[in-house]
Amino acid sequence: MEYVIIGLLSFAILLLFLSxxxxxKINDLEEQxxxxxxxxxxxxxxxxxxxxxxEEELLFNDEELKRTLKK
Structure with a gap:
């Protein structure tokens, strides 16, 4: 019984360090x-x-066209 508890505790500590x-993945998604x-x-x-x-070019061309038509 003691071996099982020691084994489970050591496995839990190992998983804690691995985490x-x-x-x-959430940080990766946030960066993306x-x-x-x-x-x-x-x-x-x-x-x-x-x-x-x-728009500026069109406005300029429109004004130029109006001037040429007035002549």
Missing amino acids: FFKRD LEQLSLNVMQENYQLKKRLSIL
């Missing part, structure tokens, strides 16, 4: 989610920047 060295979020924000910023450039 400290095991990679946490954070990286994905940053990528989406960066792409969104780039798209907005491109859209504003296009």
Whole structure:
């Protein structure tokens, strides 16, 4: 009976030490989610920047067209 208790306690201590060295999957998922979020924000910023450039070009072309039609 003593051997069983000693064996179980040693197994529990071994599992406790192994749990400290095991990679946490939740932390990995959080890092992946954070990286994905940053990528989406960066792409969104780039798209907005491109859209504003296009809008400026269209506005400029529209004003230029109105001036040429008035002549």
